[in-house]
Amino acid sequence: MRVVGPPLRQVLGETLSELAGRDTRIVVLDGDVGSSTGGAAVETAHPGRYLQAGIAEQNMVAMAAGLATVGFVPFVTTFACFAVARALDSIRVLVAQPGLPVTIVGGYAGLLTGMTGKTHQIFNDVAVMRSLARMTVVAPADQIEARQAVERLAALDGPAYIQITREPSPAIFDEDYHFELGRAVVLRDGDDLVLVSTGVQTTRVVEAAELLAARGVSAAVLHCPTVKPIDEDALVEAALGVGLVVTVEEQSVLGGLGGAVAEVLADKAPVPVKRLGIQDCYGESGPNEALLEKYRLSAARVADDVERVFSTIRTRKGPAAARSRG
Amino acid sequence: MSEGAEEGELRALACDARETVVRAVATARGGHLGGPLSAVDALVVLYFRVLRIRPEEPTWPERDRFVLSKGHSSVALYAVMALRGYFPLEEVMTFDAIDSRLQGHPDMTMLPGLDMSTGSLGLGFSAAVGIALGASLRGSSFTTFVMVGDGECNEGTVWEGAHVARRYRLDNLVAVVDENGLQQFGWRDPATGRRARPYEAAELADRWRAFGWRVLEVDGHDLRALTAVLRESRARTGAPTVVVAHTVKGKGVSFMEDDFSWHSRVPTADELACALEEIDVARRALERAR
Numbered sequence A: 001m002r003v004v005g006p007p008l009r010q011v012l013g014e015t016l017s018e019l020a021g022r023d024t025r026i027v028v029l030d031g032d033v034g035s036s037t038g039g040a041a042v043e044t045a046h047p048g049r050y051l052q053a054g055i056a057e058q059n060m061v062a063m064a065a066g067l068a069t070v071g072f073v074p075f076v077t078t079f080a081c082f083a084v085a086r087a088l089d090s091i092r093v094l095v096a097q098p099g100l101p102v103t104i105v106g107g108y109a110g111l112l113t114g115m116t117g118k119t120h121q122i123f124n125d126v127a128v129m130r131s132l133a134r135m136t137v138v139a140p141a142d143q144i145e146a147r148q149a150v151e152r153l154a155a156l157d158g159p160a161y162i163q164i165t166r167e168p169s170p171a172i173f174d175e176d177y178h179f180e181l182g183r184a185v186v187l188r189d190g191d192d193l194v195l196v197s198t199g200v201q202t203t204r205v206v207e208a209a210e211l212l213a214a215r216g217v218s219a220a221v222l223h224c225p226t227v228k229p230i231d232e233d234a235l236v237e238a239a240l241g242v243g244l245v246v247t248v249e250e251q252s253v254l255g256g257l258g259g260a261v262a263e264v265l266a267d268k269a270p271v272p273v274k275r276l277g278i279q280d281c282y283g284e285s286g287p288n289e290a291l292l293e294k295y296r297l298s299a300a301r302v303a304d305d306v307e308r309v310f311s312t313i314r315t316r317k318g319p320a321a322a323r324s325r326g
Numbered sequence B: 001m002s003e004g005a006e007e008g009e010l011r012a013l014a015c016d017a018r019e020t021v022v023r024a025v026a027t028a029r030g031g032h033l034g035g036p037l038s039a040v041d042a043l044v045v046l047y048f049r050v051l052r053i054r055p056e057e058p059t060w061p062e063r064d065r066f067v068l069s070k071g072h073s074s075v076a077l078y079a080v081m082a083l084r085g086y087f088p089l090e091e092v093m094t095f096d097a098i099d100s101r102l103q104g105h106p107d108m109t110m111l112p113g114l115d116m117s118t119g120s121l122g123l124g125f126s127a128a129v130g131i132a133l134g135a136s137l138r139g140s141s142f143t144t145f146v147m148v149g150d151g152e153c154n155e156g157t158v159w160e161g162a163h164v165a166r167r168y169r170l171d172n173l174v175a176v177v178d179e180n181g182l183q184q185f186g187w188r189d190p191a192t193g194r195r196a197r198p199y200e201a202a203e204l205a206d207r208w209r210a211f212g213w214r215v216l217e218v219d220g221h222d223l224r225a226l227t228a229v230l231r232e233s234r235a236r237t238g239a240p241t242v243v244v245a246h247t248v249k250g251k252g253v254s255f256m257e258d259d260f261s262w263h264s265r266v267p268t269a270d271e272l273a274c275a276l277e278e279i280d281v282a283r284r285a286l287e288r289a290r
């Protein structure tokens, strides 16, 4: 087990406060959830730059677009579900198409939303956001990466979406780590298959790879903090190296990281791709550990599922190869 | 039953509901408290005195509909539904647990008796407008009640729906605003440094009036007044009705009252004991008076 660090939402609040102190163009908009998303720290540090928009997400994102046209660099903070689902047309028409420098922060991203359940768990925010032209989509794995990603997006001259999670989570990078937008990171080498992951799920995937190693399966881990633009070269290289790719994400298996990876590899390096993640369903409320078990995202469940995929592919390869020889 | 005895019975039920709410949130280690506690009294009056429902037949087609648009207050609704006989009171302790029918936010696919799935603020209200419109198209005589928060009234959909409801003269629709003067975080009042009210004193009632709704105002913790006003609200007058209930967030547990930080906090063991003790004191005072 790795050391559990502060939740990424806390890092978000600290980083935005620092950024707002350095750069007077930065404003933070809140949809009445600053006490949850970490945004509230900015109200304390720079009250004049903290813009409360109330519980009205569509209007909030539209206002951010307006602010961007008069020289501000807005960060819109609310829960991922409401940012993406309630404000999608504002994002599409006013932020993405005009290419304005607005960063949408999807707080409480993924499955673990503080016992709130199906309305607050959105599993296709990455899929939806990455399908918008001009949008950059980022999902950091830990505190160090989250801080650097937020800083990087503040300097990006265009629209972006970043997932930020609620719960304390392990640190996997050290201070020397350098986040580069659009660049994937090899976290572990392996010969049998490559696990491709994003966001905080990567911390569980790294642990799953350790469990797999103990069971004799050698899994590489490729972490994609930027889902769009995805690091095609890194994917192709990793895929050709081992010949089996398993994507794992705290998102629906439809259209998210798994979709992005399958699209790239179908075009450039066709190898078997198996997508793990949340099946085509809605969420529910419950304690974190129970949810991670039920939706098969804990390190142990990921290891089980990867092992099953690996042995199926191996046995399938066996007879097929035998037939072609015969 | 005399009016006094009726009111005493409702107050006892409200104590039971508050106790259940606090226990359920402490057991789950999740959920909300401030909003559920401000809503309890209106929910008790609705479910025990106003709504035409059959708890033993929750999908009875002619039932009055109730939509909890401020879905984060689900635990209060579950407590009151259990007291009314929809399911055993003990089941409320499964609130928020994995596989429970009593989801963090109401899920109509899990629990019979819920007329809409809610939790994304502002949407349940619009769904209720649709239900009322459907009832009038079908010639059904039931009334649709929907409860919204004052913070929830920030959402544009509330006012989009309010406009359409007036257009169609939906006098079979009653909105109850739980005006407890706080939202989750809201605006900071620069003068005091405290969280500001979502709307100033008469602002919210005036807005509904401007949208052409019949507006009734009531002390949302006066069970006798609530009974009279909510009964009156179902009168068919040619316009939709809103009952603006002036309430206190966290009502019934002194240290949770009017404090935004209790919006969704889980009490410690000590805080739980204090809260239960306060509710029990209120209940015993009632029993002595009866």
Ligand SMILES: Cc1ncc(C[n+]2csc(CCOP(=O)(O)OP(=O)(O)O)c2C)c(N)n1
Binding pocket: A031, A032, A033, A055, A082, A086, B034, B035, B036, B038, B070, B072, B119, B120, B121, B122, B148, B149, B150, B151, B152, B153, B178, B180, B182, B183, B184, B185, B198, B249, B263
């Ligand atoms: C669309 C949407 N945005 C944000 C939230 C998060 N949220 C839950 S409760 C709440 C505050 C609600 O305030 P109010 O309606 O006044 O409820 P009450 O004070 O009665 O709890 C917020 C912002 C949500 N559930 N839905």
